[in-house]
Amino acid sequence: MTARPYTTPSHPSGKLLFRQLFEKDSSTYTYLLADVSHSDKPAVLIDPVDKTMERDLSLVKELGLKLIYAMNTHVHADHVTGTGLIKSKVPGVKSVISEASKSKADLLIEDGDKLYRICFGEKLVSAFAVVRSTPGHTLGCVTYVTGDGPNQPQPRMAFTGDALLIRGCGRTDFQGGSSNQLYKSVHSQIFTLPKDTLIYPAHDYKGFTVSTVGEEMLYNPRLTRDEETFRNIMENLNLPYPKMIDVAVPANMVCGLQDLSAKPVEAISN
Numbered sequence: 001m002t003a004r005p006y007t008t009p010s011h012p013s014g015k016l017l018f019r020q021l022f023e024k025d026s027s028t029y030t031y032l033l034a035d036v037s038h039s040d041k042p043a044v045l046i047d048p049v050d051k052t053m054e055r056d057l058s059l060v061k062e063l064g065l066k067l068i069y070a071m072n073t074h075v076h077a078d079h080v081t082g083t084g085l086i087k088s089k090v091p092g093v094k095s096v097i098s099e100a101s102k103s104k105a106d107l108l109i110e111d112g113d114k115l116y117r118i119c120f121g122e123k124l125v126s127a128f129a130v131v132r133s134t135p136g137h138t139l140g141c142v143t144y145v146t147g148d149g150p151n152q153p154q155p156r157m158a159f160t161g162d163a164l165l166i167r168g169c170g171r172t173d174f175q176g177g178s179s180n181q182l183y184k185s186v187h188s189q190i191f192t193l194p195k196d197t198l199i200y201p202a203h204d205y206k207g208f209t210v211s212t213v214g215e216e217m218l219y220n221p222r223l224t225r226d227e228e229t230f231r232n233i234m235e236n237l238n239l240p241y242p243k244m245i246d247v248a249v250p251a252n253m254v255c256g257l258q259d260l261s262a263k264p265v266e267a268i269s270n
């Protein structure tokens with residue numbers, strides 16, 4: 001599977017490489033970010049999917065990047081995360097998820113944490129992303145924000161997982177979901193970001209690729225409403241449960257499949 005050609009521009013800053021990748025069965029977006037201003041080219045994957053792990057790792061290899069983190073925005077219910085398989089293929093990669101998710105991972109992050117790019121041995125140079133806690137779709141949902149602070153690669157991007165979708169939002173009817181909490185999270189943690197912050201969600205079911213905070217504050221049909229109307233909307237979505245929920249949630253509580261007998265990434269053919 002290849003990336004959608006129209007969704008994979010390089011980042012305009014020239015220093016932060018950016019790719020938006022798509023997994024069609026679950027309509028999931030995976031994001032590849034890399035700091036290409038340094039020869040190590042440290043990189044992270046946000047919300048990789050097990051099915052597209054080989055595609056993603058091939059891209060990392062082709063671009064000469066050094067993958068350091070395989071990050072999850074939350075415990076996904078509709079697909080198995082690729083973070084476990086990635087760890088088994090690329091030694092040294094750390095899996096990341098929130099402490100509040102009650103999952104297992106190498107790094108358990110919480111609100112305000114910064115994920116660093118690491119160059120020159122162990123020297124911490126600059127933050128890749130700052131964590132904002134955005135529960136409501138699940139208890140442990142987080143949003144990763146890049147470019148939020150001085151000397152950070154611009155523009156500012158918010159990887160919102162399922163908390164905020166383009167012209168929509170994540171459902172709140174399982175995994176500790178709460179419409180009141182989601183409403184509060186989006187308004188206090190996402191809509192307070194500068195209006196030109198780019199919104200990159202974990203899913204899209206309508207053909208959208210990117211939005212902005214300002215655009216969603218004006219046009220999101222759910223989150224622009226008052227809290228009671230929002231609760232009514234969420235209580236009446238009547239969505240069927242995700243087909244893979246019984247497989248995906250237990251697997252994702254340990255950051256996905258961990259096939260330790262897998263071949264190293266160098267052995268993956270294109």
Ligand SMILES: N[C@@H](CCC(=O)N[C@@H](CSS)C(=O)NCC(=O)O)C(=O)O
Pocket residue numbers: 026076077078162168169170171172203205237239240241242243244
């Ligand atoms: N049909 C899909 C699952 C679709 C779904 O429930 N999507 C979730 C995000 S994945 S947990 C959601 O929150 N959707 C919100 C919406 O308004 O659609 C499947 O069977 O996998």
Ligand SMILES: [Fe+2]
Pocket residue numbers: 074075076077078137162170
């Ligand atoms: Fe989800």
